Amino acid sequence: MKYNKSFIAVFAVSLAQGSLAQTWCGKNFMANQTVVPPGGQFVLPSKSDTPLLSFQCAPVFRPYLEEDAKSAAFIVDSPIVYDWVAGAEPISLPPSGTSLGSLDVTISVGPIHATANVPLNSTGFQIPVDISKLLSQKTAYNVTCSAKYSAPSSSKSQKFKTSASLLYLPDTTASVTKTDLRTGALWVRPADGKGGAFAPFIPQGFYVAFDPYLVSNLSVIDSLKADGFVFHCLSPSKQLLNRPLSRFNTLHAYPPYDNLTAFQMVIDKAGSSGMNYKNLTAVAEQVNTYASIPNLLNWETAHEPDGNSDPHNATWLTYDLIYQMDGYHPISIVLNCQDYDFSPYVTGADIVLHDAYPLGINGTFSPVWNTSCTPDFGHCGCDNCQGTMYDVKARVQTFKDRLNIMGFDRTKSVWTTPQAFGSGAYWNSTPTGQQWAALGFTSFSHGAIGSKSYHYPTTTGNATTIEGTATKLTVLIKEVIQPFLVDPTATYAYYDYQGVDAGLWHNGTTYLLLVVNMGENVYVPWKDVGLGWITNATTQVQSVYTSSQSVNATGLNFKPGDIGIYTATP
Incomplete structure (x- = not known):
């Protein structure tokens, strides 16, 4: 198989399926249905009157390869908090105005023990850990991080402990997508299958219809390449393959693509080469088929499981299976609801996307179902939204805050899905190019580390349209914004x-x-x-x-x- 050196393609394989359930986000929404509170709200932590230590550790990169063994490191966070977030423990501090001192930290994995003094109330402290004595394996190693603290004015010692996972894999000639847990950014090699150094990568692209848009005309891919896309293909069940192409740097092909022969033709043309994420046999088949392609970026499993009220353990079961088979690529899910069963679904993901599409909706009345929309009833196209850009700003920030509360702020990142459609169904207008860009900007400002707009083809023409805006903006995101977002020292x-x-x-x-x-x-x-x-x-x-x-x-x-x-x- 031949690869175009100038066409850096990255696929994200998705294994999800979207369909309209009898309820949406746990709510009834049809005129003949009664109001039933959905439940499933995220529980905020209680406050503490006394200081707490939120002691966490994580490897700098996930995964590490054999070639990284000598340069591996762990991140230690030791902030003082006053919320009972996951893992927080009471800590006795010295009197106000005196030095807090430091923690004596030990990181233990197998026979390896590394120690360091870590300033109390610090974040992002790195401890080198030589893992070359470990055997590379598909199963993650359990890591114990322990800390001992004695306030400068006290002889009494306090002890703390937390755990982490170390994924240490054999070297491979296939694609590898690392996650920098200092920033949440992905790191990839050139996607031509010829190896090279890892470099940070911020996805910036679109969903695109596989069938009929791509499958009926493979020459479209040449145009997308010229425009600068990274290509993301979504399977019949909304399985996602990510590949870089030029104007945008990411593209998602959304279902259906039941014609697997045609799907393979699209993969080949793009640069290298009825499934449902709850069907683990089907998931295993697709992972076996595509895990080795050189431009695979990530797996996407559940698309709007919260909207559809999928079983709470569905995302985790698929996540666990994929990691048993292929730990070289992260796993993403897409959540639609503002506040419905967030916690159980995100356990099955490394990357959490929102797909709130607020522009052009009526947040209080649904033109599709001719019913009102409230926090307990209705479907207006954007769950619990006002119909402004504030909804996206709030959704990204809320997802970030919840992951932090759950203790996942290092190990799970948030991406955004800017709205690139409208003028139909729930939406009475389509975002302008400037509005589309604003959705991305506010997402980056609130912690998103990737962007995949829905959908392509979108509005075309001059610089005021989405496509016209994206032509210039994607280059600036790569050249100007990305260096700051991926810099762990910034x-x-x-x-x-x-x-x-x-x-x-x-x-x-x-x-x-x-x-x-x-x-x-x-x-x-x-x-x-x-x-x-x-x-x-x-x-x-x-x-x-x-x-x-x-x-x-x-x-x-x-x-x-x-x-x-x-x-x-x-």
Whole structure:
């Protein structure tokens, strides 16, 4: 099989199926149904009046390969919190105003023990761990991380313990997708099957119909390549294969693709080469078939299991099976509901996507079912949404917060699915290119580390359309935004100033500012988005991508809906 060197393709195989259940997000939604509270709400942690230690550890990368054995490391987090998040334990601290001191940490895996002093109330502390004495294997190693703490003014010792998993796999010539657990970003080799160094990768692309859009015309793939896609194919059950192509860097082919011969032709053309994720036999067959292709990015299993009220253990059973067969690629799921059975479903994923599509809906009345929508009843196209960009901002942030509460903030990441369709069914309009970009910007500012829009073909034409906007924006995401998001040393802060949503990163030299105005006309002082040191906007600020706002020495002028990418250097 031949591979086009310039066509870096990455597939994500999905094993999910979407269908409309009798309820949606646990709610009745038809006119002849009664109101029954759905339940399934996420339980927030209780508060603590005294300090707690949230002690966690994780390998820097998942998986590690034999070639990484000498350079492996673990991350240790030791923040002081006042919420009973998963694993939090009471800790006695010295009097206020005195040094907190450090933890004596030991990481144990098999015969290997590594120790280090870790500052208390720190995050991202790395401890080198040589794992070359371990045998590489498909089964993850159990890791014990223990800590001992004595306050500087006390001789009393306090002990803490947590656990982690180390996936240490044999080297392979097939594709490998690592996850950097410092940032949540994926790391991949060139997808031409010829090897090379691993590098960070932020997916940025679209779902696309496999049948009939791709299967009926393979030349479409050549056009997608020229446009810069990374290609994501979705199976009949919404199985997902991810491949890079050019204007966007990710594409999902969504079902049906029952014609497996045609599906294989699409895979071959794209660069290298009735299934349901709950059918483990079918899952195993697909994993065996595609695990070795050189441009496989990740597996996607459940698509909207919360909406369909799938069995709570379904995502975990599939997750466990895939890891028994192939630990070289992460597993993603897509959740549709705002707050319905989040906890059980995310146990079966490394990557959690939302697919909230709020723009153009009526959040209180469904034109499809002619019923009202409330927190307990109805289906309006976007669960518990207001019909604004705020819904996506809140959904991404909420998912991040819940994973943190569950103790998964290192081991599970959040991706976003910006809305790239409309003007039908629940949606009375289609997002403009600027609105589509804003959905992505606010997602990055709230912790998303990948973006897969639904769907392609989308609006085409000039720079005001989604496709026209994506032509330029995907390049900027790769060249300007990605280096900050994947940098484990970069600091991050979030600001909300009179409706302007702003994310600020600093890599030690340069600042990156992403802004989205979700409100009215407003002037934003630099100091209110973390850049109060700016005195000369001409020399210190670069407008990388903006809609219409202007800048001066003291701040930015925003109109409703304005967006921007700025870099600033002192």
